[in-house]
Amino acid sequence: GAVVSQHPSWVICKSGTSVKIECRSLDFQATTMFWYRQFPKQSLMLMATSNEGSKATYEQGVEKDKFLINHASLTLSTLTVTSAHPEDSSFYICSARDIQVENTEAFFGQGTRLTVV
């Protein structure tokens, strides 16, 4: 199957700093990428959907200015957690689809464990 690479796999940062997470599709064009947040023992919560070359669509309750998403190319989307605080600590997962291919599933990155201290 297609490969989505997410980096870093884990990061520890100080409160007040910003952290950037990258999501790359390695062997297909990801016209759409999704960013999820997952709390322990819970399901994935969709944060935003990003389409290449346009602004991301954020889910209700997700702060746009705090979680900056950029999808400048067909193979790369980034999520920047700005002015991180301990409550932002979580597992963040990206997924990507090539919507030009029907019947395709979403391919997931390995996830990023963010710990804010």
Place this chain on the structure above:
Amino acid sequence: AQSVTQLGSHVSVSEGALVLLRCNYSSSVPPYLFWYVQYPNQGLQLLLKYTTGATLVKGINGFEAEFKKSETSFHLTKPSAHMSDAAEYFCAVRTGNQFYFGTGTSLTVIP
């Protein structure tokens, strides 16, 4: 609106026993259905998917699922559990460009 319900947040089975993880969905249009597995601190890996055609779908690692439209169900089964099957399992529905995930079922395999 679409929704996915996974009955049983935790399922325990003995090694070698049948695995049955339940998933029901609601969808206003014919759905695309998926089962994903997640190991600790990892992303989701596709087990199998139903799009069209045969309602019994076979996936990786010996898993299969059957789409039953009349019951709006897509239960996941495996005839014989292996220790390596212990993980979190998510059922998902895709309509349009949007995925909707169930709350997950944690599978424990007892030696």
